[in-house]
Amino acid sequence: MHREKRSREFYILAVFFALFVLFLYGPLSAILILSFQGPDGGLTFPLNGVSLHWFANLFEKQAVGDFGGSFERSLTLGLMVMVVNVVVSLLAGLAFRRKFFGATPLFYLAIASLVVPSIIISLGIGVLFQQLGIEPSWYTSAFGAHLTWTLPFGVLIMFAVFNRFSPAYEEAARDLGATSWQTFRYVLLPMIAPSLIGVGLFGFTLSYDEFARTLMTSGTYNTLPLEIYGMTTNVTTPVLYALGTVTTLFSFLVIGGTLGAIVYLNRARVRG
């Protein structure tokens, strides 16, 4: 667009955007600050001294249920979902590049997976496992329940990627005598790697934070979001905020790391 003086519209919208960002981050920073509340402080401002009391409290097992164990389970589950999400979405993306019988129904099944209310999936899988006589657990039924939420995102992202992907590169590779495996491994894969990392990030974070779908499917042991959800009703100390701060920082770390990897890959490709 041609350079011109910033219009009044720009300034109004800039203020609007700034308010939106404040709306997004303001409350989060409130609990971040309040998690450093002194030992006698309550759930609201003002700060009654500054301490790490509530973080220490977090790691005493009896105080807030099984924080360590549920974190471990959520982390493992997130990684499992991430790997399966990337592989299955990539394969499906490749399949959708060709016309095959049943492609449209399968696509709409993926969309349906996105719009069917989480609690219905949770109930359905719970009842199904009960009728089959299988004990639900976080690594079987909850794992599947999470995939029904993450896979549609993965498939849609791969769809968008391949819609914009010119087959000329693959044709060039084939003309130079590459086998289809070589074409995939050395031409296609490096080009779509950043998107695959994005699909992985979606898989991990959506699973790590999901709880409506875990409600009926996690079995005996809780995942972290279920643990936190339970705490909202019966914990009335800032330990709740400490937990919020820790998991949010962990999410930021994961997001930051992933974005770093994407930027690095893009740079490497441009240089290479």
Added chain:
Amino acid sequence: MAAVAHTTVAETRQRTRKPGSALAAVAAYLQALPLLLILGFFLLIPVLMIVVVSFWDYDFAAMYPAFLTSNYTDTLGSWVTWKTYLNTLKFAVIVWAITLFIGFWVAYFLAFHIRTTAMQMVLFLVCTVPFLTSNIIRMISWIPVLGRNGLVNSALVKLGIVPQPIEWLLYSEFAVVLAMVHLNTLFMVTPIFNTLMRIDKSLVEAARDAGASSWQILTNVIIPLAKPGMAIGTIFVVTLVMADFSTVQVMSGGQSASVALMMKNQMGLLQYPAAAANAVVLLVLVLLMVAGILRIVDIRKEL
């Protein structure tokens, strides 16, 4: 990525398909199989199971295969159920209108007022990051802001605007709507931003050269072209709000209800067939809404 030459889907399909390659057709099926198996076992069969179970009989301990319609007549014959459905729809409409308004202007600002792509991406990521953190934590984070002794109330009292703290800021329908907007606006921003970024800027220039005012450009060029993005965002927001139970439970403090929350309570009482009947009604309602929106927009074309 975007620099790679754009090709239409049809072109891509034609060129990648080698003529008469049966092997390629088999490969496509094998590649699509994992997706089909996972969605089949964890989506299709569970939903069918719910439909079946919704006709079953149950008591306090177990459920028994049967063909009863009483689960439906019980729930639909109850005045409370209708009120709950209306309440859920009310939340959906209000949250939809607010997120659409915010989502459009945020996306419009990013797409048309930020001049460099790098800055656009940075600001877009700023909007995206909170979405990738825990929903429950984001709900809880409103407590110190809206509570009786929260930031808003103490500021209002200190400034002398209100004599005593406002009670309805937290644990009210207002808090539910606020939290839902907070949680779901990004689902509106992203698809609208995506469609706005694909609008050919020369269309805007042409309109301006033809003498259109900024307002006319907005209403006659940009908004019509942004409709598919708005439709996709609407699908996300409406289905998420219709399915919500946690926001309603946490933010209303038990003073408001939604269909999913009613289901959750029934599930807590092990009344699975009753919950299943509600699930079927809710699912039909949501799918009808989505089908209605899909008549306006072809999702596959918009990706």
